[in-house]
Amino acid sequence: MFEAFEKYLKEKADLDAEEINAVRAVSMEKKVRKRQYLLQNGDVCHNNCFIVKGCLRMYTVGDDGVEHILRFAVENWWISDRESYNNGSPSKCNIDALEDCEVILIDKPDFLNLLTTIPKFKNFIDSLLARSYDAIQNRVMSAISYTTEERYQNFITRFPDIFNRVPLHMIASYLGVSRETLSRVRSQYVNK
Amino acid sequence: MFEAFEKYLKEKADLDAEEINAVRAVSMEKKVRKRQYLLQNGDVCHNNCFIVKGCLRMYTVGDDGVEHILRFAVENWWISDRESYNNGSPSKCNIDALEDCEVILIDKPDFLNLLTTIPKFKNFIDSLLARSYDAIQNRVMSAISYTTEERYQNFITRFPDIFNRVPLHMIASYLGVSRETLSRVRSQYVNK
DNA sequence: CGATTCTTTGAAAACAGTCAATCTGTGTGG
DNA sequence: CCACACAGATTGACTGTTTTCAAAGAATCG
Numbered sequence: 112m113f114e115a116f117e118k119y120l121k122e123k124a125d126l127d128a129e130e131i132n133a134v135r136a137v138s139m140e141k142k143v144r145k146r147q148y149l150l151q152n153g154d155v156c157h158n159n160c161f162i163v164k165g166c167l168r169m170y171t172v173g174d175d176g177v178e179h180i181l182r183f184a185v186e187n188w189w190i191s192d193r194e195s196y197n198n199g200s201p202s203k204c205n206i207d208a209l210e211d212c213e214v215i216l217i218d219k220p221d222f223l224n225l226l227t228t229i230p231k232f233k234n235f236i237d238s239l240l241a242r243s244y245d246a247i248q249n250r251v252m253s254a255i256s257y258t259t260e261e262r263y264q265n266f267i268t269r270f271p272d273i274f275n276r277v278p279l280h281m282i283a284s285y286l287g288v289s290r291e292t293l294s295r296v297r298s299q300y301v302n303k
Numbered sequence: 304m305f306e307a308f309e310k311y312l313k314e315k316a317d318l319d320a321e322e323i324n325a326v327r328a329v330s331m332e333k334k335v336r337k338r339q340y341l342l343q344n345g346d347v348c349h350n351n352c353f354i355v356k357g358c359l360r361m362y363t364v365g366d367d368g369v370e371h372i373l374r375f376a377v378e379n380w381w382i383s384d385r386e387s388y389n390n391g392s393p394s395k396c397n398i399d400a401l402e403d404c405e406v407i408l409i410d411k412p413d414f415l416n417l418l419t420t421i422p423k424f425k426n427f428i429d430s431l432l433a434r435s436y437d438a439i440q441n442r443v444m445s446a447i448s449y450t451t452e453e454r455y456q457n458f459i460t461r462f463p464d465i466f467n468r469v470p471l472h473m474i475a476s477y478l479g480v481s482r483e484t485l486s487r488v489r490s491q492y493v494n495k
Numbered sequence: 496c497g498a499t500t501c502t503t504t505g506a507a508a509a510c511a512g513t514c515a516a517t518c519t520g521t522g523t524g525g
Numbered sequence: 526c527c528a529c530a531c532a533g534a535t536t537g538a539c540t541g542t543t544t545t546c547a548a549a550g551a552a553t554c555g
Contacts, residue, residue, distance in 0.1 A: 171444060179448040181440065194437040197430075240432065245386040247439050248373065252363060254446040255479030256371045278501060287447030292543055294503055451511085470533060484511055486535055
């Protein structure tokens with residue numbers, strides 16, 4: 112399982128063999144079954160999680176019991192509740208698996224240690240965070256500026272891989288509309 | 304004008320006199336008049352901007368000419384288009400002053416230099432970025448989960464200082480609703 | 496096959512957007 | 526100091542979109 116992560120670290124973060132060994136030493140391999148939680152509301156997020164295989168989602172549950180999906184994550188993405196991770200506060204979110212998954216977990220103290228001992232790794236993670244900030248800002252922009260149809264179009268062109276493997280009602284949840292509305296928007300679109 | 308920034312750096316980032324001098328050496332003081340642009344759509348964002356006094360907004364303009372406000376910023380906040388700044392790409396946004404402002408600009412190369420030579424500064428900026436990530440993620444959550452009234456309530460409790468100094472139609476724009484809708488939501492709220 | 500989960504559809508109600516008009520407060524120039 | 530212009534806020538009437546609830550059709554999986 113670690114090979115995929117190793118390849119990723121080599122290609123994306125440009126780590127050498129020794130550095131990769133340092134990462135390996137603190138990596139925990141884990142399998143997460145479909146529907147299983149990786150993080151539950153109220154828990155503190157202690158890990159960084161890299162996805163070797165599978166698909167997960169992070170979401171909140173409103174007072175009315177409705178789920179609101181904050182993000183999806185697939186192979187070669189990271190997922191964790193950064194707010195809880197950074198502040199040690201109980202998470203408002205859940206993370207669970209939409210498919211059987213293989214992930215690699217790195218504990219917070221170990222991860223901090225990697226960041227300080229491997230400058231290349233620190234730079235890489237910093238640039239990842241910067242890009243996820245850009246992505247999330249673009250999402251805010253699209254939430255306040257675009258119509259439902261535009262947001263849907265945006266989603267399938269930006270994340271065709273995700274679109275193909277998660278149920279539509281979850282995409283609706285991600286976009287902030289009801290499943291019925293998304294269904295209707297799609298059928299109108301098909302008839303053009 | 305620099306004194307306010309100095310105080311901020313001392314208190315928040317714990318910089319000593321020598322470090323503050325290094326920051327001062329690359330700081331450019333600037334006054335921005337109400338309605339004046341700090342950044343215009345199409346330009347590349349070259350600076351970090353710290354606000355000593357005043358209030359600014361960052362927004363996009365849609366094809367239909369409608370403005371969508373991404374964020375406000377007041378005293379002791381930073382504002383810049385991070386996406387353009389990081390990638391050197393032309394900005395999709397405008398930043399302009401809602402009041403007469405005093406700001407401090409630090410050029411990108413100078414700023415990078417400060418980050419590498421002053422580890423405390425780097426840590427401080429990293430934690431700022433982490434918190435702004437949390438903030439923006441909470442905004443996504445509120446956009447997809449809450450009603451207009453809840454979002455409005457949220458805004459005035461979280462940012463009472465901003466609420467008191469920017470026109471309502473800009474808050475409407477920030478929340479992603481028309482000014483008329485926000486006006487009606489408010490009056491319903493008052494009548495409870 | 497039966498059971499779940501997912502998607503679609505219909506009809507009514509709630510909500511939000513648009514356009515136009517009015518009301519309010521602020522500040523500037525005469 | 527007043528009149529006027531101007532930006533901001535509100536209201537009404539109308540239209541369009543989205544939600545909600547209920548039901549029924551696909552698709553998938555054991």
